[in-house]
Amino acid sequence: MADTSQRSFRIFRFNPETDDKPYYQTYEIEVESWWTVLDALNEIKWFVDGTLSYRRSCRHGICGSCAMMINGLNDLACEKQIKLIRRNPITIDPLPGFEIHKDLAVDMDPFYKALKRVKPWLINNDPPPSRERIQSPEQFHLIGDGIACILCAACTSSCPSYWSDEEYLGPAALLKAYRYSFDSRDQGLGDRIDALDNRHGLWRCHKITNCFHACPKNLNPTEAISRLQRRVIEEKT
Amino acid sequence: MIHRHDVIIIGAGLAGSRAAVEIGKVADVAVLSKVYPSRSHSGAAQGGVAASLGNISVTDRWEFHMFDTVKGSDYLGDQDAIELMVREAPETVIEMEHWGCPFSRTEEGKIAQRKFGGHTLEFGREAALRACYSADFTGHVLLHTLHEQCLKHNVNFYSEFQVLSLIFRDGRAIGVVAWDMVHGGLHTFYGRAVMFGTGGYGRAFKITSNAHANTGDGLALVSRIGLPIQDMEFVQFHPTGLYKSGILVTEGARGEGGHLKNSEGRRFMEDYAPTLMELAPRDMVARAMQQEIDEGRGIDGEDKIHLDVSHLGEQRLMERLPQITELAMNFAGVDPRVEPIPIQPTAHYSMGGIPANENTRVTMDANRTEAVGLYAAGECSCISVHGANRLGTNSLLEALLFGRRAGKQIVEDVHDLEFPNLPPDYEDAARGEIEFIRNNRGGEKVGTLRGELQDSMMIDCGVFRTKEQLQKQKEKVAELADRFRHIQIDDNGDQFNTDLLEAIELGHLLDFSGAIVEGALLREESRGGHYRKDFPKRDDDKFLRHTLAWKRNGDWELTFEKEVVLKGVSHPGFEPKERKY
Ligand SMILES: Cc1cc2nc3c(=O)[nH]c(=O)nc-3n(C[C@H](O)[C@H](O)[C@H](O)COP(=O)(O)OP(=O)(O)OC[C@H]3O[C@@H](n4cnc5c(N)ncnc54)[C@H](O)[C@@H]3O)c2cc1C
Ligand code: FES
Numbered sequence: 090m091a092d093t094s095q096r097s098f099r100i101f102r103f104n105p106e107t108d109d110k111p112y113y114q115t116y117e118i119e120v121e122s123w124w125t126v127l128d129a130l131n132e133i134k135w136f137v138d139g140t141l142s143y144r145r146s147c148r149h150g151i152c153g154s155c156a157m158m159i160n161g162l163n164d165l166a167c168e169k170q171i172k173l174i175r176r177n178p179i180t181i182d183p184l185p186g187f188e189i190h191k192d193l194a195v196d197m198d199p200f201y202k203a204l205k206r207v208k209p210w211l212i213n214n215d216p217p218p219s220r221e222r223i224q225s226p227e228q229f230h231l232i233g234d235g236i237a238c239i240l241c242a243a244c245t246s247s248c249p250s251y252w253s254d255e256e257y258l259g260p261a262a263l264l265k266a267y268r269y270s271f272d273s274r275d276q277g278l279g280d281r282i283d284a285l286d287n288r289h290g291l292w293r294c295h296k297i298t299n300c301f302h303a304c305p306k307n308l309n310p311t312e313a314i315s316r317l318q319r320r321v322i323e324e325k326t
Numbered sequence: 327m328i329h330r331h332d333v334i335i336i337g338a339g340l341a342g343s344r345a346a347v348e349i350g351k352v353a354d355v356a357v358l359s360k361v362y363p364s365r366s367h368s369g370a371a372q373g374g375v376a377a378s379l380g381n382i383s384v385t386d387r388w389e390f391h392m393f394d395t396v397k398g399s400d401y402l403g404d405q406d407a408i409e410l411m412v413r414e415a416p417e418t419v420i421e422m423e424h425w426g427c428p429f430s431r432t433e434e435g436k437i438a439q440r441k442f443g444g445h446t447l448e449f450g451r452e453a454a455l456r457a458c459y460s461a462d463f464t465g466h467v468l469l470h471t472l473h474e475q476c477l478k479h480n481v482n483f484y485s486e487f488q489v490l491s492l493i494f495r496d497g498r499a500i501g502v503v504a505w506d507m508v509h510g511g512l513h514t515f516y517g518r519a520v521m522f523g524t525g526g527y528g529r530a531f532k533i534t535s536n537a538h539a540n541t542g543d544g545l546a547l548v549s550r551i552g553l554p555i556q557d558m559e560f561v562q563f564h565p566t567g568l569y570k571s572g573i574l575v576t577e578g579a580r581g582e583g584g585h586l587k588n589s590e591g592r593r594f595m596e597d598y599a600p601t602l603m604e605l606a607p608r609d610m611v612a613r614a615m616q617q618e619i620d621e622g623r624g625i626d627g628e629d630k631i632h633l634d635v636s637h638l639g640e641q642r643l644m645e646r647l648p649q650i651t652e653l654a655m656n657f658a659g660v661d662p663r664v665e666p667i668p669i670q671p672t673a674h675y676s677m678g679g680i681p682a683n684e685n686t687r688v689t690m691d692a693n694r695t696e697a698v699g700l701y702a703a704g705e706c707s708c709i710s711v712h713g714a715n716r717l718g719t720n721s722l723l724e725a726l727l728f729g730r731r732a733g734k735q736i737v738e739d740v741h742d743l744e745f746p747n748l749p750p751d752y753e754d755a756a757r758g759e760i761e762f763i764r765n766n767r768g769g770e771k772v773g774t775l776r777g778e779l780q781d782s783m784m785i786d787c788g789v790f791r792t793k794e795q796l797q798k799q800k801e802k803v804a805e806l807a808d809r810f811r812h813i814q815i816d817d818n819g820d821q822f823n824t825d826l827l828e829a830i831e832l833g834h835l836l837d838f839s840g841a842i843v844e845g846a847l848l849r850e851e852s853r854g855g856h857y858r859k860d861f862p863k864r865d866d867d868k869f870l871r872h873t874l875a876w877k878r879n880g881d882w883e884l885t886f887e888k889e890v891v892l893k894g895v896s897h898p899g900f901e902p903k904e905r906k907y
Contacts (some may be wrong), residue, residue, distance in 0.1 A: 144361075225584075
């Protein structure tokens with residue numbers, strides 16, 4: 090027999106087309122013991138209220154679509170097991186710091202634009218060899234955190250520095266800048282420095298470490314930012 | 327609104343993005359994707375991408391890779407396209423490395439390579455280390471690297487635009503009509519060339535490893551304007567999907583020594599493949615599991631089998647299979663260090679698709695007549711390099727490599743292709759569909775119809791198939807298509823209306839599921855991913871042929887006239903033999 094329980098979900102609702110202001114709507118549903126928060130949202134959308142909007146795709150924590158705030162903390166809905174959440178109702182809000190498209194779907198354009206400002210691609214002007222460039226396992230591990238990022242924006246959206254400065258690159262973009270600038274094959278720090286070395290860049294970070302706590306992949310953008318700061322200082326001296 | 331670009335690409339997975347990088351350097355290209363590009367399903371691939379680099383298996387050669395792919399395809403793959411793929415694989419992967427893709431490394435700093443099922447040296451003699459990988463997120467790093475190359479080359483992205491229809495007249499592609507998911511509204515995109523890279527159709531099945539977005543849209547769009555789709559009955563079921571969610575547990579779990587057990591606690595693979603045991607090919611293991619379940623030996627009498635890795639010890643699990651441990655805990659709520667993981671076969675890969683040739687030009691009939699200005703690559707296409715069954719790590723390769731070929735071909739063709747004129751009724755099909763769904767008041771819900779489709783496809787068109795089941799399923803799909811005429815959605819707005827878009831996707835699923843079922847019904851043999859209990863043998867006399875399916879006046883018409891290419895471009899080809907491991 091399916092092992093089920095009754096849970097309530099108190100969900101942020103806002104449709105800029107029709108609503109003057111946001112409100113919460115509570116849904117009581119029966120959940121199966123193996124469900125994640127995303128399964129519950131799907132149940133609500135498919136069988137209770139089709140007007141609820143949110144993003145999702147892979148439903149196993151790799152595409153980064155479903156980041157949202159669950160009981161006050163940014164997380165991936167598809168990775169959050171309901172049975173591990175004690176509090177009832179479970180309150181769900183959109184990622185803070187972004188405009189709302191509708192309900193839990195926010196406008197991520199500023200986030201992607203910040204990413205592009207750091208030139209997130211390998212910069213190396215030497216002609217490539219006929220085979221792969223050589224990189225040691227240690228050099229590969231050095232950029233490990235940066236390459237595992239799924240761009241869910243949980244970090245940037247949790248950052249008070251980002252809330253107060255919408256021009257700030259934010260931890261995700263800086264982690265990306267780290268990932269390329271510390272790649273043994275890259276020569277592009279000079280090209281990225283304009284974007285990094287200013288008050289909307291590396292120096293806006295105050296080491297609050299919310300990003301580190303918010304990251305569903307357990308990555309550490311704060312540490313990457315510190316290393317990148319040191320590197321930029323070295324580059325200039 | 328009308329947008330004009332030289333080239334329109336639909337899909338930003340590996341296939342679409344790879345083509346866009348190529349084209350973006352020289353022409354004006356637009357990429358439309360219903361999810362932000364880096365959220366495409368390619369990012370979910372864990373295992374690796376195949377190329378005979380020989381970094382560890384030093385004697386590896388493309389001929390061995392070709393043999394494995396042909397045999398894996400159960401001889402239904404077109405050997406000319408396969409030869410091109412395996413020959414160009416090393417340069418395709420190396421190029422990704424040059425663009426900064428972070429691959430795991432050998433001690434000497436070369437791209438690391440690992441074993442994967444069905445890949446061998448010297449025509450089956452021993453396992454080859456051929457899969458180039460990056461820890462257990464190979465697809466993720468390939469996808470991000472490509473997306474970043476697109477940013478570098480200023481490719482125009484239209485993210486969260488869902489394509490609803492293909493504009494096609496007199497054998498010539500003109501453009502597409504899409505819905506702006508964020509703000510609502512129709513947008514028409516037209517250009518000299520149109521390419522599809524829309525991914526697979528796993529979402530036709532209840533238990534699947536595929537993302538919610540994998541609703542096979544490209545197949546429905548192409549068949550709606552009168553073009554055929556090919557080999558749809560071939561669906562790969564992966565043996566180890568997590569029970570109920572279908573989320574993939576990688577082949578590595580068995581590779582590292584995991585055991586499969588039935589309700590009696592017995593390693594039942596000894597009855598099916600006594601030498602290879604759990605390491606037999608995917609389709610064979612999936613069938614063995616399904617048979618155990620069907621005969622009542624599923625765990626607790628349910629549709630599940632146990633995958634036990636607890637005997638490997640905590641240290642080995644954490645070192646070799648970290649993601650499995652996390653997945654099992656997050657999605658099945660079990661701790662694999664101390665308890666078995668409940669699993670069941672999961673619909674994983676779509677071998678069928680839009681027929682295209684090795685230059686990725688879409689073909690329209692059994693003679694392979696080319697459409698003008700229309701291209702397809704990646705999982706949505708059927709070129710056909712996987713035939714009846716795809717080998718693991720060959721599909722990331724396919725998406726990258728034929729995306730690259732598509733890009734190069736389009737760059738070559740684009741100057742000869744004039745800008746077409748939009749016909750007066752260019753928007754009608756898309757507008758009609760939107761209006762129908764929004765205004766209809768029939769009381770049928772998307773969730774209900776989709777659930778019934780996925781459940782029934784799983785049961786009656788799944789791992790095992792029989793004539794009776796398939797006939798029943800044919801009627802079921804027809805019934806659901808009929809009920810779809812009474813569809814009713816809750817959300818009538820423009821802004822981020824995913825209710826509307828899920829209804830449209832359901833329409834697609836219902837469309838091409840008919841082709842899957844009819845193909846399975848008419849193909850009275852067992853080959854690769856398609857297994858008929860009533861025809862358990864392969865029948866090369868009748869069915870060493872591709873299936874083409876046309877939707878005409880609401881019904882599917884199928885032929886088996888399209889021949890399989892049994893010769894390579896330069897290689898004499900591998901003669902069909904019994905596929906034994
Ligand atoms: C869990 C899992 C693990 C896998 N592991 C491996 C592996 O280790 N090795 C391997 O070789 N293969 C693997 N595969 C298979 C492989 O990942 C896929 O075959 C491949 O990535 C497909 O790439 P693609 O570019 O064709 O499509 P996708 O990456 O699926 O991209 C499809 C694109 O089309 C867009 N799209 C679709 N419909 C529309 C529409 N109507 N309008 C606008 N845009 C649309 C989507 O937004 C998306 O951008 C795995 C698959 C799964 C499910
Ligand atoms: S749905 Fe992909 S990360 Fe949650």
